Amino acid sequence: MGASAVLDYDARLMLLVKHGDGGSFALLLNKYRGPVIHFLYRMVQNQAVAEELAQEVFLRVYRGRGNYEPSAKFTTWLFRIATNLAINSLRDGKVEKNHEQIDGPAGDRPALQVPDRRPSAEQLLVYRVKLQEVREAISELPEKQRAAVLMHKYEEMEYSQIASVLRCSESAVKSLLFRAYESLRARLAHMDDKGAR
Amino acid sequence: MNCPIENTESAGLLLDYCRRKLAPDTTAFLERHMSSCARCRAFRDGQIALWRSLDEWESMPVSDGFDRRLYSRLHGPDAGNFSEKPRVRWWSWLFDAPLSASAFTRPAVPLALAGVMILAGYLVNDRADGPVQIAPRDAVEVEQVETVLEDLDMLRLLSSRFGDAVHGSFQDAAIEARS
Numbered sequence: 143m144g145a146s147a148v149l150d151y152d153a154r155l156m157l158l159v160k161h162g163d164g165g166s167f168a169l170l171l172n173k174y175r176g177p178v179i180h181f182l183y184r185m186v187q188n189q190a191v192a193e194e195l196a197q198e199v200f201l202r203v204y205r206g207r208g209n210y211e212p213s214a215k216f217t218t219w220l221f222r223i224a225t226n227l228a229i230n231s232l233r234d235g236k237v238e239k240n241h242e243q244i245d246g247p248a249g250d251r252p253a254l255q256v257p258d259r260r261p262s263a264e265q266l267l268v269y270r271v272k273l274q275e276v277r278e279a280i281s282e283l284p285e286k287q288r289a290a291v292l293m294h295k296y297e298e299m300e301y302s303q304i305a306s307v308l309r310c311s312e313s314a315v316k317s318l319l320f321r322a323y324e325s326l327r328a329r330l331a332h333m334d335d336k337g338a339r
Numbered sequence: 340m341n342c343p344i345e346n347t348e349s350a351g352l353l354l355d356y357c358r359r360k361l362a363p364d365t366t367a368f369l370e371r372h373m374s375s376c377a378r379c380r381a382f383r384d385g386q387i388a389l390w391r392s393l394d395e396w397e398s399m400p401v402s403d404g405f406d407r408r409l410y411s412r413l414h415g416p417d418a419g420n421f422s423e424k425p426r427v428r429w430w431s432w433l434f435d436a437p438l439s440a441s442a443f444t445r446p447a448v449p450l451a452l453a454g455v456m457i458l459a460g461y462l463v464n465d466r467a468d469g470p471v472q473i474a475p476r477d478a479v480e481v482e483q484v485e486t487v488l489e490d491l492d493m494l495r496l497l498s499s500r501f502g503d504a505v506h507g508s509f510q511d512a513a514i515e516a517r518s
Contacts, residue, residue, distance in 0.1 A: 155382075192399075193402060197405070279398075295393055316347055316351040320350045333392050
C-alpha cells in the first residue's frame with residue numbers, strides 16, 4: 143500500500159492502539175478473534191493449542207504496537223504472525239501427540255449441521271468419517287500449502303494478500319494452491335463419489 | 340484461448356471462477372471455453388465438490404475465557420497499561436547497542452563489564468582481608484622487656500651454678516637492658 147493510499151479501517155484502528163487507545167484494540171480483538179482461532183485450529187487441529195497460539199498472536203500485536211507501520215493491510219500482518227506461530231508449533235511437534243479425535247466424546251463441538259435435524263446414527267457416523275478424512279487430507283499437506291489453502295478457502299483472502307503473508311510471489315501462491323487443491327481433490331475424490339452431488 | 344489448466348498461474352482463473360470472483364465478461368469467456376474443454380470442466384466439478392467437502396469442517400466455538408485470559412496477560416506484571424510507553428530497563432543502554440554502533444564495538448561491552456567485575460572483586464577481597472595489623476609500639480617494648488627478664492632469670496640460675504664472677508657481669512647487662 144502506498145503512503146498516499148487510504149488506510150484500511152483496521153490499520154487506522156491499529157494506529158490508534160499504537161497511540162494508547164485500548165478501545166481500538168478491543169475492537170480489533172473482537173473482529174479477528176474468531177478468524178484467527180479458526181485458522182490456527184485448522185492449521186494445528188487442536189483447539190487448546192489453537193487458542194494458546196491465538197493468545198500469543200494478540201499479545202504480539204499488542205506488544206508490537208510501538209513498531210507498527212501500516213505498510214500493508216492489518217490482516218496481512220495479523221495472519222503472518224499467526225502463520226509463523228502455527229508453523230513453528232507444528233515444527234516443534236507440540237501438537238502431534240495432542241491430536242483430537244473426531245470420534246471422541248462430543249464435548250464442546252458445535253452441533254452437526256445435517257439436513258435432518260435429528261441425525262441418525264448412520265448419518266452421524268458418515269459425517270464423522272468424512273470430517274476425519276478432510277482433516278487428515280489437510281494435515282497431510284505441506285505447511286505452506288496448508289496455510290495457503292486455509293487462507294484462500296476459509297478466510298477468502300486474495301492471492302496478493304496470501305503472498306504477502308507467506309512472503310512469496312503471487313504466482314508462487316497460485317502454484318502452491320493449484321498443487322494443494324490437486325492433492326486434496328485426489329485424496330478426497332471418493333467422498334464425492336459417495337453421493338455428495 | 341489457451342487452456343488455463345495448462346498453466347498453474349492461469350489456473351487461478353478457474354479457482355476464481357469456482358469462487359464466483361471473476362468479472363462477468365471473464366466468467367462468460369471461461370464458460371464458453373469450458374463448454375468445449377473436458378479437462379477444465381472436470382477441474383471445475385472436482386473443485387466445487389472439494390470445497391463442498393471442506394465446508395463440512397466447521398470450526399470450534401471460541402472458549403468463554405479467551406478474552407479474560409488475554410487481558411490478564413496483557414495487564415500482567417510485564418505488560419504495563421495502554422497509556423504507558425514500553426518499559427525501558429535501566430541497564431538496557433548497556434545491551435541495546437544503538438543501530439549505528441559498529442559490530443566491532445559490541446564485544447567491548449562484555450569485556451568492559453568483565454574488567455569492572457574483576458576490579459570490584461579485587462577491591463572487595465582486599466577489604467575483607469582488612470588492613471595490615473601493626474602492633475602498637477608500647478606493646479612491642481613490653482614484650483622485649485619480658486623476654487629480657489626471662490633471660491635474666493635463666494642467667495641467674497646459671498650464675499648460681501658457675502660462680503660469682505660470671506654473676507657480676509650478667510647483672511650489669513640486666514641493668515643496662517632495664518634502662
